[in-house]
Amino acid sequence: MVNIDNLTLKYADKLAIRQLSLSIASGEKVAIIGPSGSGKSTLLSHLYLLLKESAAFCSQKQGLVDGLSTYHNVYMGALSRHHWSYNLINLIAPFSTPLAEVEALCHQLSLDVPMSKVLSKLSGGQRQRVALARALYQQQATFIGDEPFSALDPLMAEQLLTMVLAGHSTCIIALHDKSEALRHFDRILGLRDGKLCLDITQDALTPEVIDNFYSPEILPLVSNA
Numbered sequence: 001m002v003n004i005d006n007l008t009l010k011y012a013d014k015l016a017i018r019q020l021s022l023s024i025a026s027g028e029k030v031a032i033i034g035p036s037g038s039g040k041s042t043l044l045s046h047l048y049l050l051l052k053e054s055a056a057f058c059s060q061k062q063g064l065v066d067g068l069s070t071y072h073n074v075y076m077g078a079l080s081r082h083h084w085s086y087n088l089i090n091l092i093a094p095f096s097t098p099l100a101e102v103e104a105l106c107h108q109l110s111l112d113v114p115m116s117k118v119l120s121k122l123s124g125g126q127r128q129r130v131a132l133a134r135a136l137y138q139q140q141a142t143f144i145g146d147e148p149f150s151a152l153d154p155l156m157a158e159q160l161l162t163m164v165l166a167g168h169s170t171c172i173i174a175l176h177d178k179s180e181a182l183r184h185f186d187r188i189l190g191l192r193d194g195k196l197c198l199d200i201t202q203d204a205l206t207p208e209v210i211d212n213f214y215s216p217e218i219l220p221l222v223s224n225a
């Protein structure tokens with residue numbers, strides 16, 4: 001589905017991704033782990049650029065509009081599916097079908113706030129679920145997520161992760177969680193200082209592999225993929 005060969009990315013003179021090669025097949029559930037600043041967001045943004053036509057991206061920056069309602073922020077996920085005139089009328093006076101769809105989706109995410117509530121009045125965890133709902137409302141085959149559950153309690157994070165994995169054939173998700181959530185994925189990629197240092201399948205995942213990956217030593221690539 002996507003092939004990256006010897007990719008290097010930098011911001012001004014800061015190297016963020018170093019000579020990274022990677023293939024991800026359609027249908028894979030891939031977790032990306034790594035310390036803060038290791039390049040996860042940079043890699044995910046690049047993958048989204050490559051897969052834009054078929055992927056929804058739930059980024060850390062969220063890109064929500066504070067002055068708009070919960071409904072309108074989620075509905076933005078469907079803008080490209082409708083004619084501009086439909087979107088315009090719906091912005092002024094929401095149609096009943098998308099309103100009911102968005103409400104049901106929010107309910108699935110335990111986001112039981114009035115659809116008219118403006119974003120600026122929501123908590124951090126609620127905002128994160130609005131961003132997640134907007135990505136899910138895109139109804140794409142691939143989900144790319146940059147720590148999309150980081151502001152949620154562990155139980156809710158696990159429930160929503162399960163829902164996202166079940167709803168998309170391919171998932172590529174950067175996670176805070178080092179161990180528990182990883183058992184839901186087929187394959188785990190680990191970045192350190194912009195380099196791919198871990199690329200293993202679920203059956204090879206052990207606490208020792210994870211501990212070694214996070215140890216201060218510089219390690220060669222560990223891979224069975």
Ligand SMILES: Nc1ncnc2c1ncn2[C@@H]1O[C@H](COP(=O)(O)OP(=O)(O)OP(=O)(O)O)[C@@H](O)[C@H]1O
Pocket residue numbers: 011012014015016034035036037038039040041042043
């Ligand atoms: N806009 C930017 N301008 C300059 N440097 C940047 C910018 N964004 C990221 N970086 C740098 O690039 C490197 C990779 O950052 P990136 O955000 O991809 O890491 P990350 O693993 O996603 O971090 P975190 O877990 O904290 O979100 C870091 O050294 C970071 O400081």
